[in-house]
Amino acid sequence: xxxxxxxxxxxxxxxxxxxxxxxxxxxxxxxxxxxxxxxxxxxxxxxxxxxxxxxxxxxxxxxxxxxxxxxxxxxxxxxxxxxxxxxxxxxxxxxxxxxxxxxxxxxxxxxxxxxxxxxxxxxxxxxxxxxxxxxxxxxxxxxxxxxxxxxxxxxxxxxxxxxxxxxxxxxxxxxxxxxxxxxxxxxxxxxxxxxxxxxxxxxxxxxxxxxxxxx
Amino acid sequence: xxxxxxxxxxxxxxxxxxxxxxxxxxxxxxxxxxxxxxxxxxxxxxxxxxxxxxxxxxxxxxxxxxxxxxxxxxxxxxxxxxxxxxxxxxxxxxxxxxxxxxxxxxxxxxxxxxxxxxxxxxxxxxxxxxxxxxxxxxxxxxxxxxxxxxxxxxxxxxxxxxxxxxxxxxxxxxxxxxxxxxxxxxxxxxxxxxxxxxxxxxxxxxxxxxxxxxxxxxxxxxxxxxxxxxxxxxxxxxxxxxxxxxxxxxxxxxxxxxxxxxxxxxxxxxxxxxxxxxxxxxxxxxxxxxxxxxxxxxxxxxxxxxxxxxxxxxxxxxxxxxxxxxxxxxxx
Numbered sequence: 340x341x342x343x344x345x346x347x348x349x350x351x352x353x354x355x356x357x358x359x360x361x362x363x364x365x366x367x368x369x370x371x372x373x374x375x376x377x378x379x380x381x382x383x384x385x386x387x388x389x390x391x392x393x394x395x396x397x398x399x400x401x402x403x404x405x406x407x408x409x410x411x412x413x414x415x416x417x418x419x420x421x422x423x424x425x426x427x428x429x430x431x432x433x434x435x436x437x438x439x440x441x442x443x444x445x446x447x448x449x450x451x452x453x454x455x456x457x458x459x460x461x462x463x464x465x466x467x468x469x470x471x472x473x474x475x476x477x478x479x480x481x482x483x484x485x486x487x488x489x490x491x492x493x494x495x496x497x498x499x500x501x502x503x504x505x506x507x508x509x510x511x512x513x514x515x516x517x518x519x520x521x522x523x524x525x526x527x528x529x530x531x532x533x534x535x536x537x538x539x540x541x542x543x544x545x546x547x548x549x550x551x552x553x554x
Numbered sequence: 555x556x557x558x559x560x561x562x563x564x565x566x567x568x569x570x571x572x573x574x575x576x577x578x579x580x581x582x583x584x585x586x587x588x589x590x591x592x593x594x595x596x597x598x599x600x601x602x603x604x605x606x607x608x609x610x611x612x613x614x615x616x617x618x619x620x621x622x623x624x625x626x627x628x629x630x631x632x633x634x635x636x637x638x639x640x641x642x643x644x645x646x647x648x649x650x651x652x653x654x655x656x657x658x659x660x661x662x663x664x665x666x667x668x669x670x671x672x673x674x675x676x677x678x679x680x681x682x683x684x685x686x687x688x689x690x691x692x693x694x695x696x697x698x699x700x701x702x703x704x705x706x707x708x709x710x711x712x713x714x715x716x717x718x719x720x721x722x723x724x725x726x727x728x729x730x731x732x733x734x735x736x737x738x739x740x741x742x743x744x745x746x747x748x749x750x751x752x753x754x755x756x757x758x759x760x761x762x763x764x765x766x767x768x769x770x771x772x773x774x775x776x777x778x779x780x781x782x783x784x785x786x787x788x789x790x791x792x793x794x795x796x797x798x799x800x801x802x803x804x805x806x807x808x809x810x811x812x813x814x815x816x817x818x819x820x821x822x823x824x825x826x827x828x829x830x831x832x833x834x835x836x837x838x839x840x841x842x843x844x845x846x847x848x849x850x851x852x853x854x855x856x857x858x859x860x861x862x863x864x865x866x867x868x869x870x871x872x873x874x875x876x877x878x879x880x881x882x883x884x885x886x
Contacts, residue, residue: 347559392656398656404630410589410657411585412589415604470630473651475650486640498790499789501655502789502790503657
């Protein structure tokens with residue numbers, strides 16, 4: 340048994356705050372946040388698609404920012420605050436974006452939907468914080484928007500910003516409509532993550548909780 | 555995946571010491587490439603040193619008026635940085651042209667530089683690959699090489715470097731600060747990555763245990779305009795078939811400053827010195843821009859199925875230079 344004591348540890352005790360609740364687990368270093376959520380915590384809303392960061396099905400919010408949970412080792416995120424699709428709404432009340440997906444019929448098989456939802460919540464917060472995208476016109480190029488001001492979520496912006504989420508059923512047109520509706524509701528500012536458990540959020544919006552819309 | 559031990563470094567020195575103290579150690583940044591390579595069996599470190607939490611997450615003004623970007627700054631934060639966007643649009647544009655929103659939120663500046671090629675043979679451990687397993691041969695040269703290099707490749711490797719950010723940094727004369735067991739040193743970004751030669755397993759000039767601390771970008775050239783243009787197989791979330799980063803200043807119809815780098819064409823971001831020589835002092839017009847592109851791309855040796863990259867890169871360069879010349883001349 341001496342060997343057991345001298346061999347360096349390949350597992351660690353890790354605490355993840357998931358949807359506001361702390362979970363402490365001893366986990367093999369190879370375990371990803373995705374596998375920890377699904378296999379250890381029974382939170383199977385987050386889906387495993389490609390498991391290589393290419394499809395976006397595993398998207399969750401870490402400190403209020405969207406990330407592919409399949410590419411995060413849990414041990415490297417000890418103490419992190421994670422919001423999954425289960426935590427977007429409040430109890431039985433769905434997040435407005437979830438309602439928009441239902442109303443717009445923004446899915447077919449539904450497998451990519453949790454990732455689409457978490458990613459879209461991240462997109463709304465990023466656009467509200469003024470983060471540009473590949474299709475955002477730069478200031479000065481005939482663009483009146485001052486640097487750092489919220490970026491209006493046009494369809495082109497939504498398609499570009501959501502390109503990390505693949506939908507093999509091809510529900511894209513309705514997904515774009517659902518997100519566009521959320522952007523319209525409050526200039527993109529009412530759709531962010533509701534996690535209030537110390538999330539860092541996007542820069543310019545340090546709490547991870549979007550400010551109230553000022554209409 | 556093989557098991558591994560793990561530690562979180564509190565300081566850069568501690569990270570380097572930890573690297574030296576372990577066999578088969580690797581630094582872990584955001585992990586968007588390394589974790590994937592570990593899943594694929596391409597990388598099998600025995601010890602991971604998490605450097606993502608090091609106090610290297612600031613974008614600061616340098617005394618010279620440039621920007622110093624900490625190695626742990628996330629790609630999305632650098633792309634959105636107002637000062638960087640103002641001074642060096644090419645850098646923000648290159649970052650935003652790469653990966654997805656999720657990946658950019660996690661990927662770090664240092665990790666972006668150190669990401670490995672996406673050559674499918676490199677990522678497939680069942681096929682020969684000199685980069686992954688020196689001496690086994692190159693499967694891409696006689697295989698699917700449509701995405702591979704047209705410049706600077708060797709009989710041993712035809713892979714391309716996948717970063718967009720690094721192409722912009724090469725054009726901006728950025729400097730990469732590194733810390734290793736033998737201390738600190740600075741490497742020009744344009745010389746940070748290497749050509750494959752007969753040692754394609756070596757992507758960069760980094761020595762064992764060296765850790766990227768920061769990337770420094772000098773202040774913008776007077777009157778210069780910069781931008782990035784990228785061609786890919788789909789509109790978003792794909793690696794470059796060819797890309798170009800350019801910085802250009804024009805005064806009274808004459809090019810006064812030019813820096814140009816190509817992506818997607820070689821084992822490293824390809825700083826186009828021959829093109830720059832043609833540009834500086836010449837009339838800023840389409841004829842000059844075409845001549846400049848040809849001066850650089852004349853050295854291209856396409857592999858057969860990637861011949862299209864040469865005219866593609868030429869068009870990207872000529873169009874981008876034309877756009878920048880108009881803007882520079884108009885002071886826009």
